[in-house]
Amino acid sequence: MENQLNNNYTFKEEDSVDLKQEIARYLRYWPWFAITLVVMLISAYMYLRYAPRIYETYSKIKILDESEGLELPTSAFIFKRTNINLENEIEIITSYLIMERVVRELNLNTSFYEEGTIQTTQIDTLPLQFEQLILPDSIVKPLSYKVQIENNGFHISNLTTEKDFEFSKHSTYNKNHNLPFNIKLSENIPFSQIENKVFIIKFNPIKSTALGLKAKVQVEAIGDLSDLLKLSIKGESKELSEKILNTLMTVFDDDGITDRKLVSQRTIDFIEERFVFLAQELDSIEINQEVFKEKNNIVDIATDAELGLEQRAQSEEELFRLQNQLTLSKLLDNSLNTNSESDLLPANIGIENTGINALISEYNLAVINRDKLVSSAGANNPTVRLAESRVADLKSNINRSIKAYTNQLETSLRQSKSRNQKFAGRVSQIPEQERLFKAIQRQQKIKESLYLLLLQKREEAAINLAITEPSIKIVERALSGTYPISPKPRIVYAGALLGGLLIPFGVLYLMFMLNTKLNSKEDIIKVSSKIPVIGEIPDFKKRKDIIFDNPNDLSPIAESFRILSSNVNYILPPVEGEKKGKVVYCTSSIKGEGKTYVSLNLSLALSSINERVLLIGADLRNPQIHVLINEDKRKFGLSDYLYDPDFNWRSAIIKGFDKHPHHNIILSGNIPPNPANLLTNGRFEKLIEEARDEYDYIIVDTAPTVLVTDTLLISNLADATIYIARANYTEKNLLKFSKELNESGRLKNIAYVINGVGQKNSYGYNYGYNYDYGNDG
Structure with missing residues (x-):
């Protein structure tokens, strides 16, 4: 307990x-x-x-709201929120289209580097006069050229094809070549500053350069309620980075201005196109109006209507007059033909023919004169006859005159009626003509008003085009940090x-x-904390003297096994009654873990303190004690005793060490074909009982428990079982087997000993501090 x-x-x-x-x-x-x-x-x-030193360059811009100042305050204004979607603006700034324009603007697909002893640094421009001959769009694959400035000229190498070019007088202009560029010395830079230097010129396709720039430029919003954006880029050349950001802001601003101008320009273009059609339509309408007037003999609708009515009235009045004259002519003719010769004709009845009126007057005077002559001279008077002849002639003349006048009147009447019908028809057509003419005028007014409106809009669009506001405000132009960020x-x-x-x-x-191997005592405790660890044997595989053959030895081997022998006594059960020897089994999971080595040295450690110790080699399958003590393995031993009932085990005892007089050994003997049967035939138990009376400790080197059952068959005879595990050799999973043996009681009073522990992993048992084994002594 x-x-x-x-x-x-x-x-x-x-x-x-x-x-x-x-x-x-x-x-x-x-x-x-x-x-x-x-x-x-x-x-x-x-x-x-x-x-390489990497510098960060940044700039700040404000996105201008196009509708700012034109709208009434809204909730966005009240709560200090902007109407601008900064995420959209960020996507536009970092778009491939914008980056491509920047690359083309700065010719970034052509880059320059200065080659140093250790590293190559990118530079903004060459310290030479450089003229690019190849068009940017003609670069379909990367090209690299190395320019070495020598004393007498340039040495240029194509790094892709490894073709070399030599140019004298520091100029490529004086020699035909197929290089995509020309260079020569700059007048502003002394030759001594660039002598023996090496520069690299690289040409890359526009697309790859733009995509690379797109990945390098970072854009982020400043704050949650702000409409400011921060643009940043990292690079070796501060000058180049500043150029890129400044150009990027300019290109983005121009893009926004172009978008705003595009509306005005398209408006102007549309109006110009409409002007052409409107001019054609106005010309067509005016021509139609002219044709309409000519066709209808119209100068002015109102004037022509008034004139038509007046002409119609005059025509009707003339028609009335002619009809009246015709009636009077007919009445006069009727009166002339129905009256007797003595009747006078009516005078001044309204006939407008002066000839007829004169004839009537003359006729009436002739009739009066005849009548006077008839009354005074008689009817047969020649004067009367002459007067009657005169009356008859005048009557005949009047009759002819009336007929002629009547014919004239009828002709005039027909003409007057025709003219009157014409005037009446013209007057009746005036409403339709007025309607048609007004339709033409309406189309003309519509086109004219549209023409004037478009003219006004064109002027407005031209003004807007001329005064287009910028899309951004540059808060800070590109600035580079003084110190590199990387x-x-x-x-x-x-x-x-x-x-x-x-x-x-x-x-x-x-x-x-x-590592699945056992390393230290802690690994055992983690698997089975109920089984104590009573010793850690350091690894002495490099030493030759690994046997505790000198009782007074102070070597690390001796000290470690002295500690083990001392700890073994603590796990042995207390003795009641007559004192007998203690039986200690030394076993392991598999071979090679050092159970024979531990059992031998443990027995020697107990012997060194004047205890009587018997070491028995019970591993009948793979005996190893004879190897450690340099004895012939064919010597009689345990197997001979177990097999031969007449064999006395004491005759098999050998003295392996002169300095250990109380130490005896029984080897395993010849390897038998049936070790399990021999161990369980009762003779081994007899040996243990007899040895208990003669020895203080019986140390038994048994077979591994995982490989064979020999140890388990005789485990009931042990007072304690030392279970050997070897550091960096024994698998941790094998410890579970020993745990099961302990829990099932198949092995009695188990305690672990760790063999082969590195000196740095060894501990004095239960003290928690390292021994420094050093040299022997």
Whole structure:
């Protein structure tokens, strides 16, 4: 019970120092950390020494709202929100179309570099007069040329085809070549500043350059309620970066202005096109109006209507007059033909023919004169006859005159009627003509008003085109930082320090995690905390003297097994009654874990303190004790005793060590064909019982438990079982088997001993501090 309490206490102490042990576990590899730190710091120094200096260039712009100042205050105005979608503007700024314009504007697909001893640095322009011969759109694949400035001229190499060109007098103009550029010395730069320098000229396609620039330029909004954007770019050349950002802002502004101008320009173009059609339509309408007037004999509708009515009235009046004259003529003719010769004709009845009126007057005078002569001279008077002849002639003349006048009147009447009908028809056509003419005038007015409106709109569009507002306001032009943003010494050195610690830590962590082998006592405790660890045997595989053959030896081997022998007593059960020897089994999971080595040295450690110790080689399948003590394996031993009932086990005892007089050994003997049957035939139990009376400790080197059942068959005879596990050899999963053996009681009073522990992993049992084994002595 006391031992068990001590064991539990020990495990609690171990649990409380897990963190400390884990740290110590890594600190054992401190040279790795030191070497990695040195390498990382040297790498950081070399990186800082030769890494290109990267500068950040930024600018700020404000996106102008086109509708600003034209709208009434809205909720956006009240809550200080902008109507501009900055995400859309950011996408436009970083669009391929804008980037391509910037590339073309600055000819960025042609880049220049200065080659140094360690690194090559990009520069803004060549310190030479440079003329590009190849068109940007003609570059379909990358081209690179190296220009070496020598004392007597240029040496140019095509880095793609490795073709070389030599030019004297520092000019490419004096020789025919197929290079895509011409260069010569600049008058503004002294030759001494560029002598023996090497420059690289690269030509890249427009598309790849624009896409590369698109990836480099960063645009972000400044604040949540702001309409400001920050443009930034990182590069080696501050001058080039500033040019790029300034050009980008200009191109973006021009693009916005062009979009705004586009409306005005399209308006002007549309109006100009409409002017052509409107002019043609107005000409057609005016021609139609002219034709209409000519066709209808119209000067002015109102005047022509008034004149038509007046002419119609005059025509009707004339017609009435003619009809009246015709009636009077007919009445006069009727009166002339029906009256007797003595009747006078009516005079001045309204006939407008003066000839007829004169004849009537003359006729009436002739009739009166005749009548006077007839009354005074008689009817047969020649004068009367002459007067009657005169009357008859006048009557005949009047009759002919009336007929002629009547014919004239009838002709005039017909003409008057025709003219009257014409005037009446013209007057009746006036409403229709007026309607048609008004329709023509209406079309003319519509086209004229549209023409005037378009003329006004063209002037307005021309004014808007001339005074188009910019789309952005440049708050800050491109500015570059004084100090490079990369590399940063503090961050690089901090990263080197961190990497110097994390890299070996990570490697060790992976090693520990992937390592399925047993490494230390902690691995056993994690699997089976109820089984104590009573000893850790350091790894002495490089030493020749690995056997505790000198009782007074102070070597690390001797000390480690002295500790083990001392701890073995704590796991042995207390003795009641007559004192007999203790039986301690030494076993393991598989062969090669060092159970024979431990059992031999444990027996020697117990013998060194004047205890009587018997070491029995019970591993009948693979005996190894004879190898450690340099004995012939064919000597009689345990197998001979078990097989031969007449064989006395005492005759098999050998003295392996002169300085250990109380130490005896029974070898395994010849390898039998049936070890399990021999161990269970009762003779081994008899041997143990007899040895208990003669020895203080019986150490039994048994067979591995995983491979064979030999040990389990005789496990009931043991007072304690030392289960050997070898560091960096035993699989951790095998420990579960020993745990099951302990829990099932198939092995009695188990305690672990870890063999082959590295000196840096070894501990004094239950003390928690390292022994420094050093040299023997």
